[in-house]
Amino acid sequence: MDMDHAEELFINEAYELLQDMEQFLLEIDNEEAEVGDHIAAIFRAAHTIKGSAGLFGFDDIVAFTHKVENVLDAVRSGKQEFTEDLIELMLGCHGHMQMLVSAISDKESEVDKQEGLQLIERLNVYLKESPNEPVVEDSPAEETDTESIESSEDYWVIEVEYGEDVFRDGMDPLSHINYLDNMGTIHDCKLTTHFPEKAFDPEACYLSVILAYETNLTKADIEEVFEFIQENSKITISTPLSYKERFKDLPENSDPIGEILLETGAITERELNQALTEQRSATVESSKPIGEHIIDSGAVDKEILDAALKTQSKQAHKKPQDLRFLKVDARKLDRLISLIGEMVTTGSAIDVEVKKLQDENLDEVFSTMVGLIEQIRDRALQLRMVQVGETFNRLKRIVRDVSKELGKEIKLTITGAETELDKTMVEKLSDPLMHIVRNAIDHGIEGQEDRAYKGKSKEGHLQLNAFHESGAVVIEVVDDGAGLNQEKILAKAIENGVIKAGEELSPDRINMLIFEPGFSTADQVTNLSGRGVGMDVVKRNIDELKGQITISTKPNQGSRFRIRLPLTLAIIDGFEVSVGDAHLVIPQNMIQECLTFDKSVLEIDRNYVNLRNEVLPFVDVSEVLRTEPNPKDYRHLVVVKYADKKAGLVVDALFGELQAVIKPMSEIFRSMKGIGGSTILGTGDVGFILDVPQLIEYACSREESRFSKSPFELLHEDRQG
Structure with a gap:
């Protein structure tokens, strides 16, 4: 596993959890929510941050968050009232936790340790502890026969065969044991090694550990402790036999046995998926029920499986599937959007060639494909929303x-x-x-x-x-x-x-x-x-x-x-026009209508026309871009609207609708006014996307000083302001 990537995942998750904590605290402060549910959510967020930080050895985060967690636990259990002063303290603790997380990614940032000590002193007041109270080490694990570590009524049996790359990835097996010991009681521990006969590598890990563990944590919580070594290590967590009592109170239902075990917490989603994978890959001769695969993996004992099988019935209805979410690296999503953009551009080029062939069947098939491309484009863009x-x-x-x-x-x-x-x-x-x-x-x-x-x-x-x-x-x-x-x-x-x-x-x-x-x-x-x-x-x-x-x-x-x-900066539906030899694209959702424009209007000293008894200011785009005037007697007026303002854009020719993939302008051309980006047209030419808000603003305000400055200078001044 790439340790830098793992740390990045931890930091991102911590920021998300801290954001949730802040939101819940503010909602309680503003009396927008009940204290009970929000305190439970805040506690879970702090608990998750502490647990993940412990896996990476970020002891300062673990120590500070542990104090915060204890105070929240006191509030959650009703031992401590959540007063306004305590809300203020928790917001301060939130800020310090954010500072501690930031220091991981930004090595140059400094953590105010004095602030942390002051916050701990204030937390200790609610915990009735002395600020200088010495840390008492946990008592050593009970002395028992290590050979007796097997399925029992009360203990989880955790077996971990560490992969050889664990040390290279920066993970420390001792940190796992210490964390589990803090969250429960280790009643027995057996440490073994599995050295290779040849080619011993001093940087490799050859350790295995078996624990008899008692805790209030769920099986999923225990599994999270080993989240960052699951790829190259073998982890088996055997459920206590006492779990079979949980199935007595369950109503009869027809859910698959794996779902029943998952619902009660006897197995985790990872264990279920692993068993399903083994079942699918088995040959017809070696095929067996999913329950036997789960037993073979060591996740549960046969007694627990038998208790779960008794709850199955054919009469009950299946529960609807829960919504599932998948975190995706934003860079992968950006790459997907970029590829779809290239597909849109290529589609435009194909459209030009299809029209030349004038084949109705080909045109119909291609139109269907274009529709599908548009749907893919819209769905992909929605992923970024x-x-x-x-x-x-x-x-x-x-x-x-x-x-x-x-x-x-x-x-x-x-x-x-x-x-x-x-x-x-x-x-x-x-x-x-x-x-x-x-x-x-x-x-x-x-x-x-x-x-x-x-x-x-x-x-x-x-x-x-x-x-x-x-x-x-x-x-x-x-x-x-x-x-x-x-x-x-x-x-x-x-x-x-x-x-x-x-x-x-x-x-x-x-x-x-x-x-x-x-x-x-x-x-x-x-x-x-x-x-x-x-x-x-x-x-x-x-x-x-x-x-x-x-x-x-x-x-x-x-x-x-x-x-x-x-709505988005990636791909737009546009309308192609031209001014001189320049191809331009206007965002389609801003266009109201297109009209024939009498060129003689430009000879009159005014910059507006009467559009059905409405005064419509306009701007000659060729004047702004300084292109050669059109020799024809007539041109076209594209009426555009943005917000509550409307104006006309005078252009030479209209070509029709297209999909435009917006590409940023080069640094050399970013000073050009009235241009918001560029795109590649189906013909292979470069098209410039008009910045309609800029042009409307210019058209509407030009009257104030139109006699003293050239239009280009006015537009330049307006945008500089």
Whole structure:
């Protein structure tokens, strides 16, 4: 086994469990859930982290988490009340555990040991222990006849024949024994060796161990202790004979015998799968029932199997299968998406050749294949979709900590947490949302005295909303604070030289000034804000995701930050057009309609047309890309819409629908405005994907200064802002 890979799995699992712990603690703190069930879940998470850390010899994590686990166990058993102070302590312990796990992957990070000692002292208060209480070693295992280690009424019999690569993989058999001893009682231990007759390897492991073990752990829990050596070691865990009593209370049913044994915990899923594999591979002559394979493996005794067989009946109905989940390396998934993208591109090339042949049968068969490719594409992309609720839950801690630091009461409301978004986008969205939320609490929501003076409730309200809209995902951060002070923003922008004095801007444009680098209206610098760092990062990150952020605000009523993001960044349904000799692709879900455009309109000093009594601003794409004008008398107007804004794109020719695999632009071309990416067309030509939000924003705002600057300069300035 690759030890680095095993450590990586441990770290990822630990982070997931720590995230669950934090979420459950915050839900208890906000009185959103019953304490009992959540405490049990928090205890299980801490227990799993401790157990896995023990296998790798991360003693500092084991020691600290053991204290946390003991306090949680006291709460779970009703011996200790889960007070507000204890919730605060557990959140602090969560932070320290996260620091300990981070130190494994980041060798340069330092763990605050003093903080850990202080937390242990506070935990000891709840355990009624002295901070300097010496550690008492466990008593040695009872002296018994090692030859008597066999199936018994009360003990698990654990046999481990370690593989030769155990030492090379960094595993220590003693750590397994120590961990089991901490979680139960080892009544007997027999250690043997199996040295080879020739070619002795001093780095190889030739150990075998047999244990008589008493514990409250389940068989699956015991098996997890040896999880990282299962590939090259032989592990047999014999169930105590007392387990046969469990079958007396079971109702009669027609489940397979393996399922019955699995349900009672007499065998584990690994043992069942191993027995099924042996049964399938057996010849007809040597074939035998699954129960005999399980007995031969040493997992259970015949007495237990006989007790299980008595519960079988043909009358009962089968239970539905539980949902099963499989963890997949994200890099494998990205590779799959990439291959599907290549398949889509190749399909487009084949489509061009099929149309040349004009064979109806071939065209029909190929159309069926294209439909299947689209289904595969959609299913593969869905594998990368995750709920935004995971990101929202992380913000609960931010809201809690910042509001306490500022002495404000904030109520957080979350809606649409089940909304799904591409995982890569969710990860990049975390920091922008954190900055917006912190600013909303610090700048937006007033202090309790100010709110009372304005007739508001002392408790401020913050909302996180997520929902689907027109083929995009919308995420909103809404507060009921003071709103943006546009006069102050305008004055600060003039002072910083962002805009010129006397320049007239629309309210929306004024709001967007807060995203200028270094821009801040705070009167003093604090730990949270005032340096003008953060909001420009928000805008830059949203732009990188091909998204759009807008702000609406009302004095003394609050502000709404609205982020619109595409569902995925990998493959889109597009519509091919051209300008000059450039092939362009417009995302299909943004197109409203296509119209013939009279070229004479461009000769009039205006940048809008009357579309069924509606003013529609437009932009000539050839002007933006600086291509040669079309000599024809007419062109085409593609009406596009993004969010609540609509505009027209003037292009030379329309080609039709296609699937476009988005490829990032080279560093040389990333400064090009109005272009969001590239793709390979079926003809082999390179097509450029238009950045519709950029072009709409340009078309709608160009009127303000269209007489002083060229369109390209205006677009450049708009995006720089």
